[in-house]
Amino acid sequence: xxxxxxxxxxxxxxxxxxxxxxxxxxxxxxxxxxxxxxxxxxxxxxxxxxxxxxxxxxxxxxxxxxxxxxxxxxxxxxxxxxxxxxxxxxxxxxxxxxxxxxxxxxxxxxxxxxxxxxxxx
Numbered sequence: 001x002x003x004x005x006x007x008x009x010x011x012x013x014x015x016x017x018x019x020x021x022x023x024x025x026x027x028x029x030x031x032x033x034x035x036x037x038x039x040x041x042x043x044x045x046x047x048x049x050x051x052x053x054x055x056x057x058x059x060x061x062x063x064x065x066x067x068x069x070x071x072x073x074x075x076x077x078x079x080x081x082x083x084x085x086x087x088x089x090x091x092x093x094x095x096x097x098x099x100x101x102x103x104x105x106x107x108x109x110x111x112x113x114x115x116x117x118x119x120x121x
Contacts, residue, residue, distance in 0.1 A: 026092065029095040053073075053076055054073065
């Protein structure tokens, strides 16, 4: 995710015209927290997706913030990860309240992507 110069307006906001900037940031924050929880549980995307009743591509899009899980999906994800939904949302809220932490989390995620995916050459 790359941020444009105008505040924290992201490329995802351009992709998802139905969302406000704040909604797009929440989608990214929730995705980042889910990704961290998945990795701590030692699940790959396919495994968590299967346990939550969705496809890997949907899981990938949720983690990236390109789509938002509905409430049932969020509850299923949290159940598979053995964490309360309130904990997930609290961690996402912490990222939202500290934009620098959100930027750092996005940068860490981008650094893990292969060069072709992150835009690096």
